[in-house]
Amino acid sequence: MNRVSLTRYRTKLGAFLLSLSLLMGASAVCAQTPLADGQVIKIDPAAGKITIKHGPLKQFSMDEGMTMVYRAADPAMLNAVKPGDRIKFAPDRVNGQFTVTKIEKAK
Numbered sequence: 001m002n003r004v005s006l007t008r009y010r011t012k013l014g015a016f017l018l019s020l021s022l023l024m025g026a027s028a029v030c031a032q033t034p035l036a037d038g039q040v041i042k043i044d045p046a047a048g049k050i051t052i053k054h055g056p057l058k059q060f061s062m063d064e065g066m067t068m069v070y071r072a073a074d075p076a077m078l079n080a081v082k083p084g085d086r087i088k089f090a091p092d093r094v095n096g097q098f099t100v101t102k103i104e105k106a107k
């Protein structure tokens, strides 16, 4: 390899490694988002909403536990739980609305 093609090769390799590390960084962020603990208080299947009592969620500036209504990302998720169930859930903010994107029963 002459010097010019070696430099080109390094530049391409650098760009590849950079995009790879960005990709890995992004998935690491997802993996780090823990499921929050909560308890189902009320379910409104017609509206696709669920009322959850939960502890602090610092990422949403909820510094203390509270009971609040979340929109279900998929209303079908609400069939798997009932009031009183202890759950693990993934809270998110979609178009400014607090939304649960995942619900599973706590063991």
Ligand SMILES: [Cu+2]
Residues within 6 Å of the ligand: 054, 057, 062, 066, 067, 068
């Ligand atoms: Cu809350």
